[in-house]
């Protein structure tokens with residue numbers, strides 16, 4: 001990458017854009033809501049079951065002017081979900097400023113592994129054991145979405161839930177490849193522990209992006 005481009009990426013004036021698409025939010029609290037998704041490349045958290053491993057290497061995704069990303073998104077929707085990769089790898093200040101100035105609500109999907117930048121209307125925190133969230137993000141989370149891949153993930157989810165605010169909405173979401181095995185355990189767990197709700201990746205059932 002050219003030095004000047006790298007400097008713009010460091011400032012958040014450009015971002016490595018993997019893909020963008022207008023779809024229905026499939027997961028969590030805003031499931032069912034039409035939203036424009038911006039998927040930014042780059043993640044070094046390394047979840048072995050990650051469903052977008054193609055996003056990990058930022059160098060494969062072209063640095064794109066943030067103004068351009070903002071203007072495109074605003075043509076489609078006033079709800080914009082920023083995901084990745086791990087969006088907090090980058091400075092989200094200018095992206096969220098532009099989206100909000102254009103009248104959009106800014107939502108983020110994050111592992112919380114890096115410090116929070118940007119101004120967000122909705123923060124979905126999905127903590128990962130391999131690289132825990134930074135302490136400052138827990139009180140900011142609007143929803144906590146814990147992925148259940150095996151039985152030990154229930155205990156991890158409880159530990160993470162003890163760190164978020166009282167108003168934070170708690171979700172257990174089956175890891176996609178083991179959903180048939182884990183859904184009955186999640187259903188049972190939520191009935192016994194009703195502070196939790198079930199989240200499914202409904203976009204995968206609907207065959208939409």
Ligand SMILES: C[S@@+](CC[C@H](N)C(=O)[O-])C[C@H]1O[C@@H](n2cnc3c(N)ncnc32)[C@H](O)[C@@H]1O
Pocket residue numbers: 043049050051052083084085086087109110111112125126145147173174175176177201
């Ligand atoms: C691909 S991640 C990108 C955003 C950020 N890196 C994160 O992990 O929150 C988007 C959401 O999908 C979830 N996710 C990723 N792979 C999954 C899988 N195989 N099954 C279920 N959820 C998955 C993540 O936990 C996260 O909530």
Ligand SMILES: Nc1nc2[nH]cc(C(=O)O)c2c(=O)[nH]1
Pocket residue numbers: 023024025026027083084109203208209
């Ligand atoms: N429809 C749809 N909803 C989603 N919610 C979170 C997603 C993500 O990959 O961050 C996602 C996604 O990729 N598609």
Ligand code: SF4
Pocket residue numbers: 043044045046047050051052053055084085086111128
């Ligand atoms: S933090 Fe998110 S993008 Fe990164 S590997 Fe894990 S699920 Fe994938």
Ligand SMILES: [Mg+2]
Pocket residue numbers: 051052
């Ligand atoms: Mg996804």
